[in-house]
Every structure is written in C-alpha cells, then in structure tokens.
Amino acid sequence: MTEETVVDKKKKTFFHHDSKLYRDEHRAALLMIVLPVIGFTVFTLLPLIYSIFASFTNWNGLGEMTFTGWRNFQLMIKDNYFWQTLGNTFYLMLGIPIGLILSFLLASALSRGLKGTTFFRVIYYIPVISSLAAIAIMWQWAYNGDYGLVNQVLALVGIKGPNWLQNVHTVKPAIIAMSVWKGLGYSMLLYLAAIQSVPKSFYEAADLDGANAFQKFKNITWPMCRPVTFFLIITNVIGGSQIFTEINIMTPTGGPEYSSATIVWYIWQKAFKNFQMGYASAMSMILGILIFIITALQFYVNRKSDYKLS
Amino acid sequence: MKIWKKLGLVALSAMMVLGMAACGSKSSSADSKKHTITFMYRGGEDEKKAYGQAIKQFEKTHKDVKVKIIVTSADNYATKLQAAISGNKVPDVFYIEQNNLLAYVNNGVLKDISKEVKKSNVDLDNIWSYGVNSYRTNGKIVGKGPLYGLPKDVGPMSLGYNKTMFEKNNIPLPDKDKPYTWDQFIEVAKKLTKDTNGDGKIDQYATGFNVNWSLQAFVWSNGGDWTNKNKTKVTINTPQFAEALQYFADFQNKYHITPSAKEAQSLDTYQRWMKGELAFFPVGPWDLSTYNKLKFDYDLMPWPAGKTGKSATYVGSLGIGVSNKTKYSQDAVELAEYLSTNKKAQKTLVDAGVQIPNLKDMAQIWADDKSLKPANREEFLQIVNDYGRAMPAATTYNSEWYDVFMTDIQPVLDGKVTAKEYVKKEQPKMQTKLDAANQQLKATAQK
Numbered sequence: 001m002t003e004e005t006v007v008d009k010k011k012k013t014f015f016h017h018d019s020k021l022y023r024d025e026h027r028a029a030l031l032m033i034v035l036p037v038i039g040f041t042v043f044t045l046l047p048l049i050y051s052i053f054a055s056f057t058n059w060n061g062l063g064e065m066t067f068t069g070w071r072n073f074q075l076m077i078k079d080n081y082f083w084q085t086l087g088n089t090f091y092l093m094l095g096i097p098i099g100l101i102l103s104f105l106l107a108s109a110l111s112r113g114l115k116g117t118t119f120f121r122v123i124y125y126i127p128v129i130s131s132l133a134a135i136a137i138m139w140q141w142a143y144n145g146d147y148g149l150v151n152q153v154l155a156l157v158g159i160k161g162p163n164w165l166q167n168v169h170t171v172k173p174a175i176i177a178m179s180v181w182k183g184l185g186y187s188m189l190l191y192l193a194a195i196q197s198v199p200k201s202f203y204e205a206a207d208l209d210g211a212n213a214f215q216k217f218k219n220i221t222w223p224m225c226r227p228v229t230f231f232l233i234i235t236n237v238i239g240g241s242q243i244f245t246e247i248n249i250m251t252p253t254g255g256p257e258y259s260s261a262t263i264v265w266y267i268w269q270k271a272f273k274n275f276q277m278g279y280a281s282a283m284s285m286i287l288g289i290l291i292f293i294i295t296a297l298q299f300y301v302n303r304k305s306d307y308k309l310s
Numbered sequence: 311m312k313i314w315k316k317l318g319l320v321a322l323s324a325m326m327v328l329g330m331a332a333c334g335s336k337s338s339s340a341d342s343k344k345h346t347i348t349f350m351y352r353g354g355e356d357e358k359k360a361y362g363q364a365i366k367q368f369e370k371t372h373k374d375v376k377v378k379i380i381v382t383s384a385d386n387y388a389t390k391l392q393a394a395i396s397g398n399k400v401p402d403v404f405y406i407e408q409n410n411l412l413a414y415v416n417n418g419v420l421k422d423i424s425k426e427v428k429k430s431n432v433d434l435d436n437i438w439s440y441g442v443n444s445y446r447t448n449g450k451i452v453g454k455g456p457l458y459g460l461p462k463d464v465g466p467m468s469l470g471y472n473k474t475m476f477e478k479n480n481i482p483l484p485d486k487d488k489p490y491t492w493d494q495f496i497e498v499a500k501k502l503t504k505d506t507n508g509d510g511k512i513d514q515y516a517t518g519f520n521v522n523w524s525l526q527a528f529v530w531s532n533g534g535d536w537t538n539k540n541k542t543k544v545t546i547n548t549p550q551f552a553e554a555l556q557y558f559a560d561f562q563n564k565y566h567i568t569p570s571a572k573e574a575q576s577l578d579t580y581q582r583w584m585k586g587e588l589a590f591f592p593v594g595p596w597d598l599s600t601y602n603k604l605k606f607d608y609d610l611m612p613w614p615a616g617k618t619g620k621s622a623t624y625v626g627s628l629g630i631g632v633s634n635k636t637k638y639s640q641d642a643v644e645l646a647e648y649l650s651t652n653k654k655a656q657k658t659l660v661d662a663g664v665q666i667p668n669l670k671d672m673a674q675i676w677a678d679d680k681s682l683k684p685a686n687r688e689e690f691l692q693i694v695n696d697y698g699r700a701m702p703a704a705t706t707y708n709s710e711w712y713d714v715f716m717t718d719i720q721p722v723l724d725g726k727v728t729a730k731e732y733v734k735k736e737q738p739k740m741q742t743k744l745d746a747a748n749q750q751l752k753a754t755a756q757k
Contacts, residue, residue: 058753060413060417060750060754061392061395061396062392062395062396062413062414062417062419063416063417063418063754064417066753145571146573163571166571166720253713253716253717254717256720257717257718257720257721258717258718272388272389272392272393273388273708273709273710274708274709274710275413275707275708275750276708276750277396
C-alpha cells in the first residue's frame with residue numbers, strides 16, 4: 001500500500017457519518033447551538049406566546065386573566081391616544097431618509113481620501129458608541145428654551161428660538177434632529193465601506209465611455225450601495241418603531257399634549273402604570289404585525305437589490 | 311481527549327462546584343436557624359441611608375432574621391415592583407403607593423395584617439389616622455375595612471416663604487394661623503417680584519409653582535374638586551374650579567409674579583428657591599434636610615385661601631405592606647411595624663430629616679422643639695390632622711383619568727386657552743377614563 005491510499009481512506013472515514021470523530025463533532029456542535037436556542041425560547045418565544053394570549057384577555061398584570069376575545073382590539077380602534085402615539089411614531093421616522101442622505105453625503109466626502117479622514121470618522125462615530133440615556137440628557141439641555149446651546153447659536157444670527165421640548169410644534173423635529181445626529185456615524189461607516197468596495201475598473205470604464213460625475217454616481221455608486229441602503233432602512237424602521245428611551249428621558253410625560261409620546265412609550269404606560277397589561281399586550285401585537293408588514297413590503301420592493309457582477 | 315468528553319467534564323465539574331455551593335449555603339443557614347426576608351423600597355440618598363440604619367437596628371432585635379434590601383430610585387420603583395409581582399417574586403415587605411392599594415389588594419398581592427397588628431402592642435390611635443386609614447380597604451373604597459399596610463410616612467405639603475426676603479423688603483411676615491386671601495397674596499407677591507440688580511431683567515419672583523404639585527391647594531380652597539366624593543364623576547367643570555385654575559394661570563400671564571415656563575426651564579423653580587430668588591415655594595417634610603442648609607431663613611405658612619376662606623393642601627403617604635405569599639409573615643409584619651411605629655426607628659428617620667414622626671406624641675414633641683428649623687413645623691401637623699386631603703387620584707383604581715388633566719394643561723398655563731374652555735373640553739375625556747377605571751375596580755372587587 002502506498003501512502004496515498006492511506007490518506008484517501010482516512011479522508012473517506014472522516015466524511016462518513018458513522019465515524020466517531022464525526023459524531024463527536026456533531027454532538028459538540030449541537031451543544032453549542034442548544035444554548036442560544038434555549039435562550040431564544042425562554043426569553044423571546046415563550047414571552048411572545050404568552051403575550052399573544054394576554055392580548056385577548058383583560059389582565060392587569062397582577063391577578064388572573066379573563067378571556068375577552070377581540071375586546072382589546074375593538075377598544076384600540078376608539079382609543080385616540082393609540083392613534084396619536086402611533087402617528088407620532090411614524091412622524092419621528094421622517095428622520096430616517098434625512099439620516100441616510102446625510103450619511104451618504106458624508107461617506108462620499110470621506111471616501112475621497114482627504115486629510116484627516118480618520119479624525120472625522122472617529123468624531124462622527126462617537127455618538128454611536130455613547131449611551132443613549134446620556135445623549136438624551138445632553139440634548140435636553142441643548143434644547144433648553146432660554147440658555148440652551150441650540151437657541152444660543154440661533155441668537156447669534158438673530159433668531160429667537162422656541163422652547164423646543166415644551167412646544168407642540170417643535171418637540172418632534174427636535175427629537176428627529178437628535179436621532180439623526182446619533183445615527184449618522186453608524187450609517188456613514190457602512191456607506192463608506194460600500195463606496196470603497198466598488199471596483200475602480202467600473203469608474204475607469206465609465207470614464208472611457210465619457211460619463212460625467214452625476215452619471216457615475218447614478219449608475220455606479222448608488223446602485224452598488226443599494227444593499228446597504230436596504231439594510232439600513234430595514235433596521236432603522238424596526239428601531240424607529242420601538243423608540244422609547246429618548247422620549248422617556250427628554251419628555252417624561254409624553255410631551256406637551258402627548259405630542260412626543262410614542263407607541264412603545266404608551267404601551268409601557270398602560271402596562272406598568274395603569275394596570276392594563278392585557279390591553280398593552282394587544283397594542284404590542286398590532287405594533288409587531290405592523291413592523292412585520294412594513295419589513296415584508298420592503299423586501300418585496302427590493303427583491304432585485306442584490307447586485308450580481310455577471 | 312475527545313471534544314465530547316472534554317465538554318462533559320467541564321459541565322460535570324461546573325455542576326459539582328454549583329452543587330457544593332448550594333449545599334454550603336444550606337447547611338450554614340440550618341446551623342444558626344437564620345432566615346432571610348426581603349424588603350423593597352425606594353428613596354433619595356438620605357432616605358436610603360436612614361432606612362438602612364433603621365433596618366440594622368431591627369436586625370439587632372431580631373437575631374434570627376436577616377433583611378435583604380432591594381432599593382430602587384423613586385422613578386423605577388413602580389415598574390420594578392410590578393415586574394417582581396408579575397414574575398411571582400414578590401418581596402416579603404415593600405412600599406405601597408397609595409394609588410396602587412386597591413389593585414394590589416383585589417389581586418391578592420397584599421396580606422391582611424389586621425390580626426397581627428392587633429395582637430402586637432402597636433397603639434394605632436397614636437399614629438396619624440390619615441396614615442392608617444390610607445391602607446384600610448374593603449376592596450371597593452379606601453379608608454374602611456381591614457388593614458393592608460402601615461404608613462411609612464405621611465407627607466403634608468406645606469407652603470414655605472423666604473423670611474429673609476420678606477425682612478429685606480420690609481413686608482410684614484405672613485400670619486401662621488390666618489391665611490392670605492387671594493387678593494392679598496397677589497398684592498404681596500407683586501411687591502416681591504422685582505429686578506434686584508438693575509439689569510432690566512426680573513430676577514426675583516414671588517412664586518414658582520409646579521402645576522402638578524400646587525394647583526390642588528388653590529382648587530380645593532376655592533371649593534372646587536376633581537371628582538365628587540364617591541369618585542364616580544369628574545367635577546372640574548364647575549365655576550369654582552375654573553376660577554381657581556384661571557387664578558393659577560394668571561400668576562404667569564396676568565400678574566407676572568412667576569417665571570414663565572421658558573424661564574423656569576432654564577433655571578427650574580426649585581433651584582431658584584434654593585438660591586433665594588423665590589418668595590414662596592412648597593415644602594414637604596422630606597425637603598427639610600436640604601432646606602435647613604440654605605443660606606436664607608425660611609418658615610412655613612398656610613396656603614392662600616380662596617372662596618371657602620380656608621387653606622387647603624394635600625397629604626401624601628407611602629405605606630409598608632406585607633406580601634400575601636410571604637413564608638415568614640410574623641417577621642415580615644414585625645418589620646413593617648418596626649419601621650412604621652417603633653420609637654427608636656422613628657427617631658432615626660426623623661433625625662435624618664426625611665420625614666415627620668408617625669407617632670402623634672412624638673410629632674408634637676418634635677414640633678415644639680425650639681432648637682429645630684423651620685419654626686412653624688406645627689403647620690405640618692395641622693395639615694395631617696386637620697385640613698390636608700389625599701391627592702385626587704390616590705384612591706381611584708388607576709390615575710389615568712387624572713393624568714389626562716395634567717398632560718393637556720400647558721396651553722392654559724401659557725394663556726392660550728382660558729380655564730373655562732379647558733375644563734369644559736377636558737371633563738368628558740376624563741370622565742371616560744374614570745368610568746373605565748371604576749369598571750376595572752368593580753371587575754376585580756367581585757372576585
């Protein structure tokens with residue numbers, strides 16, 4: 001027997017399902033997988049099922065549940081605050097396109113290899129790694145009507161700024177501006193990676209064809225970044241639907257006349273303050289379904305977004 | 311070694327370590343027969359420290375009990391407690407907020423401690439009846455029925471004035487027994503509102519009342535109220551109520567004796583008061599430890615009186631309740647009794663400046679003590695004993711109906727909507743929510 005045949009034999013047994021090594025590794029792999037699966041089941045799946053059930057009951061979170069069928073959902077239709085907070089939540093999502101455009105522009109600027117790129121990358125990324133609570137408190141001060149940073153800067157150019165967080169008309173734009181600022185660095189970094197990974201040959205080919213800068217942007221850069229845009233929209237919409245921390249810190253009572261109360265904030269109020277855990281569960285069901293539909297729609301619209309070289 | 315075996319070994323040894331640890335703790339507790347009860351409470355730094363001290367004293371008199379403390383910030387307390395209850399991990403002893411009493415009792419969270427308290431030699435007559443009655447309920451209304459807790463404290467909200475500022479401006483000090491009329495109050499307030507450094511900007515104001523904590527005094531003393539006595543009907547759309555609310559809003563819009571919402575945001579009125587730039591400010595017993603360190607002299611006075619001619623304000627309270635599921639009910643009740651009624655514990659807490667004594671005789675001695683500040687501490691006792699009331703939503707099933715009122719109120723305070731229009735528009739909204747709360751109460755009470 002030559003050495004080669006020995007190796008061949010070993011190879012065979014290695015891939016053979018009955019081999020001891022295979023079984024051992026298989027077991028080990030299972031063990032590794034089991035942990036997150038248990039975690040998911042205990043902390044996500046079971047509470048989800050429980051919550052689905054609770055949404056059909058009148059339950060105060062303390063005592064017994066009484067089954068009430070669709071009653072919670074009927075109540076919801078008539079609940080003005082439900083619609084208002086849902087509307088507020090979507091209003092706040094206006095920040096998503098703004099944030100994407102800004103971060104794309106920034107990424108384009110930074111990808112030109114100017115001096116100090118690294119410095120700016122770090123600067124823009126700092127808000128991303130900072131604690132959201134700390135940022136919310138800082139912006140709360142910045143928005144202060146009298147001595148806040150924002151109004152002081154406006155005063156320099158002769159504009160008398162409003163009392164941002166206490167005014168029905170300005171509180172939502174104020175929060176949008178904050179979340180755009182906070183999310184900028186993250187989106188920018190992803191765009192930067194996408195832009196830099198576009199093969200140079202594409203641009204060279206376009207140059208040969210006499211394409212101008214706008215055409216190159218429209219036909220090369222932007223399409224090549226589409227998967228990133230898609231990813232960012234999906235994650236931002238999901239995150240935006242669940243916006244809570246900054247609301248609860250900057251406007252702890254839901255803002256003037258509930259103008260900054262979001263749906264998750266309202267759900268939390270109902271569940272933990274007003275003993276309506278059943279109703280709160282029902283609202284979170286609706287929210288979950290809404291997010292699911294929106295995400296599914298986006299996947300449908302973007303089904304051709306995968307770029308293939310061939 | 312095979313991976314599988316390696317992993318198995320690691321798991322086995324981990325289990326052994328855990329097992330040994332478990333055995334270890336078991337055997338040591340069996341030796342001394344010590345058992346642990348948990349106590350969950352909340353408070354600011356001073357309060358946490360004072361209660362920690364009182365609990366240590368309790369452990370000294372109860373050698374077999376170890377008290378495990380869970381302490382939260384005031385904001386987080388309600389959420390954390392409810393999570394603990396939902397998760398079936400109710401602490402043995404915990405603070406109860408007044409407006410949660412009905413829900414907790416009707417859902418079997420709180421233990422009826424009437425018998426235990428009766429058996430022990432706690433003299434309930436020597437405790438503020440407002441405090442004790444706040445934790446009695448028959449499941450439908452608060453104030454009657456079995457006892458489900460003892461007062462941790464009672465919190466009369468009095469009105470303080472900056473004595474130094476009055477003296478500087480040669481204004482006679484407020485009478486401690488005869489409240490200002492509303493007109494007198496405005497008159498004095500106008501004199502005290504001024505620009506002290508001549509920069510053209512007013513920097514000394516008379517008032518800086520937060521609507522959440524001060525409107526009650528004006529509404530009640532004018533004969534208005536949020537609901538009828540049975541808490542079934544929202545009664546904000548009465549002329550007395552509207553008048554009081556308008557008067558309150560006019561502080562800012564008509565009389566200009568209070569910083570505007572915008573000015574108040576830049577330096578909130580609490581800070582202004584502490585800097586000595588406000589003449590009047592609400593004072594609760596928990597404020598004393600802070601206010602006594604201020605650079606100016608202050609004292610307490612009755613709230614200005616509206617049409618009824620009588621001062622009014624609210625008394626808050628927190629209770630200490632025992633879990634219905636506790637394994638050590640004897641010790642748990644004793645801990646509640648100790649914190650609420652024991653002389654030594656009360657002295658620790660009062661000395662820390664975080665509350666007034668729960669015991670009437672002790673409170674009188676405290677109020678008469680000439681060495682303490684502010685001089686008119688008697689006002690606190692009068693509020694608790696005589697003219698203080700519970701907050702509007704303290705005894706309803708939830709506070710949603712009342713929160714609506716405060717959520718929408720800013721336009722009135724800004725002078726964009728008159729009080730009359732507001733109460734007319736808000737009443738139906740609040741009524742719907744109150745009806746819903748009462749219905750929920752009914753549903754749980756029937757069980």
